[in-house]
Amino acid sequence: MTELAERDDALENAILAARVTFRGEELPLRSAQARLALLTGYADRDSLGELHADASATFNEARLELLRAAEELEAELSGEPDPVARSEEEKAISLRELEAALVGAAEQTQTSFAALRERWFDRLLGPDRAEHPTSHHSSFLRRLTPLDSTYTKDRSVEICLDTLERLGFRMADDPNIRLDLDDRPQKSPRACVIASDPPQVVHLITRAQGGLHDYQAFLHEAGHALHYAGCNPALAYTFRRLARDHALTEIYSYILEAITREPAWHAEYFGLSDEQAAENAEGTVFLEALLYHRYVAKLRFELGFWSRFAEDGGTPDGYAELLSAATGMRYRADGFRHGRRLLLGRLPARLDPLDAAPLAPRARDRRGLVAEPRDRRAPARPLLRGHAALERGGGGSARLHAARHRAARPRAERRLVTPGQSSPRELSSCVAASTRSTAVRPASHSASSRIPVSRSTCGS
Numbered sequence: 001m002t003e004l005a006e007r008d009d010a011l012e013n014a015i016l017a018a019r020v021t022f023r024g025e026e027l028p029l030r031s032a033q034a035r036l037a038l039l040t041g042y043a044d045r046d047s048l049g050e051l052h053a054d055a056s057a058t059f060n061e062a063r064l065e066l067l068r069a070a071e072e073l074e075a076e077l078s079g080e081p082d083p084v085a086r087s088e089e090e091k092a093i094s095l096r097e098l099e100a101a102l103v104g105a106a107e108q109t110q111t112s113f114a115a116l117r118e119r120w121f122d123r124l125l126g127p128d129r130a131e132h133p134t135s136h137h138s139s140f141l142r143r144l145t146p147l148d149s150t151y152t153k154d155r156s157v158e159i160c161l162d163t164l165e166r167l168g169f170r171m172a173d174d175p176n177i178r179l180d181l182d183d184r185p186q187k188s189p190r191a192c193v194i195a196s197d198p199p200q201v202v203h204l205i206t207r208a209q210g211g212l213h214d215y216q217a218f219l220h221e222a223g224h225a226l227h228y229a230g231c232n233p234a235l236a237y238t239f240r241r242l243a244r245d246h247a248l249t250e251i252y253s254y255i256l257e258a259i260t261r262e263p264a265w266h267a268e269y270f271g272l273s274d275e276q277a278a279e280n281a282e283g284t285v286f287l288e289a290l291l292y293h294r295y296v297a298k299l300r301f302e303l304g305f306w307s308r309f310a311e312d313g314g315t316p317d318g319y320a321e322l323l324s325a326a327t328g329m330r331y332r333a334d335g336f337r338h339g340r341r342l343l344l345g346r347l348p349a350r351l352d353p354l355d356a357a358p359l360a361p362r363a364r365d366r367r368g369l370v371a372e373p374r375d376r377r378a379p380a381r382p383l384l385r386g387h388a389a390l391e392r393g394g395g396g397s398a399r400l401h402a403a404r405h406r407a408a409r410p411r412a413e414r415r416l417v418t419p420g421q422s423s424p425r426e427l428s429s430c431v432a433a434s435t436r437s438t439a440v441r442p443a444s445h446s447a448s449s450r451i452p453v454s455r456s457t458c459g460s
């Protein structure tokens with residue numbers, strides 16, 4: 001496992017060290033990626049995009065080798081050789097049923113999406129665009145660059161904070177949320193939240209580049225930050241930090257990001273006419289639809305990739321075809337980032353797995369952090385501040401049983417029952433140091449008590 005983590009670090013460092021030369025300038029891959037969103041020349045984006053994709057693809061074999069090693073280890077540790085079945089068990093849903101529902105919705109919206117897409121491709125990429133532009137234009141599209149004189153870089157934080165304040169969230173005064181808004185060359189252009197030790201230590205990181213996307217990204221990440229910074233400090237680390245999948249925390253992000261799809265928000269903050277506000281808001285609907293269709297294609301690809309994995313060891317078959325058909329853009333077959341399980345993966349330490357930053361969790365840390373669901377319990381639910389059932393104050397609610405460790409009960413009860421008894425730091429380092437876990441589950445007297453808890457083995 002240590003060896004795997006070292007190989008992972010070595011690969012990430014090699015990717016960080018890679019450079020492409022564009023117009024005589026040497027750019028790290030992440031800077032090239034950030035530049036793609038900003039370049040106004042259509043042909044320039046195509047050529048820088050190709051350079052970036054060529055350089056990135058040179059790491060594919062190393063990514064794939066690492067993926068195979070990690071998969072082998074996970075199969076061995078979990079005792080479940082089928083990666084799709086393993087993921088279904090963890091998430092407690094049928095991925096095939098999910099796929100069918102998502103594909104059905106994508107088909108039903110295909111005609112209206114195609115019309116919306118053509119209109120916005122024309123508007124954003126200009127009349128000389130290719131009928132099927134390359135995927136290198138994605139981040140430029142995402143930024144809605146032609147609108148960036150309206151959605152300026154320097155107003156994004158102020159406007160987003162004001163928007164939140166008018167909803168009752170004074171985020172700038174929240175001591176738990178640490179904002180990192182600096183512009184640094186190696187910083188990923190993707191915004192993210194790192195909930196190191198929620199609720200007290202929650203980092204919100206963005207790198208504004210100008211454009212409406214900054215506003216959307218900030219509000220989206222604010223949803224994650226407020227979720228984590230608002231959870232009950234009396235809960236054990238596992239309750240505060242973990243969930244079965246991204247859906248729990250994304251709910252909050254999607255609610256806040258959706259504000260930018262409201263024409264009234266555009267009119268209110270940017271002095272636009274109702275007509276202009278409605279048009280700009282439609283741009284965000286286009287982006288949302290584009291992302292939806294892209295993700296459905298990615299899920300279909302990943303299910304195929306992992307279903308074949310045992311036989312073929314991982315191939316990009318179908319990637320370019322599925323993504324291109326879904327989005328109307330041309331994708332390269334080697335653009336699939338081997339080694340990144342976007343949809344079937346476990347929880348990364350960083351949220352928003354699309355970002356360009358290294359994924360922090362290592363195989364050696366994972367097993368102790370997520371309880372192993374072997375039944376079909378309901379998914380984890382949001383933790384509400386002051387929820388009586390979660391505070392374990394009332395009689396009868398703290399009936400815990402250890403899965404295979406007799407001493408678990410008193411220790412687990414101490415951690416769950418008494419607010420403030422253990423410092424979050426202590427809990428966090430205990431959980432991180434744990435390499436094997438004993439699942440401790442509260443009795444299922446209510447839905448909210450069915451959240452899995454992993455108990456640290458520190459001190460036992």
Ligand SMILES: [Zn+2]
Binds near residue numbers: 224352
């Ligand atoms: Zn998110």
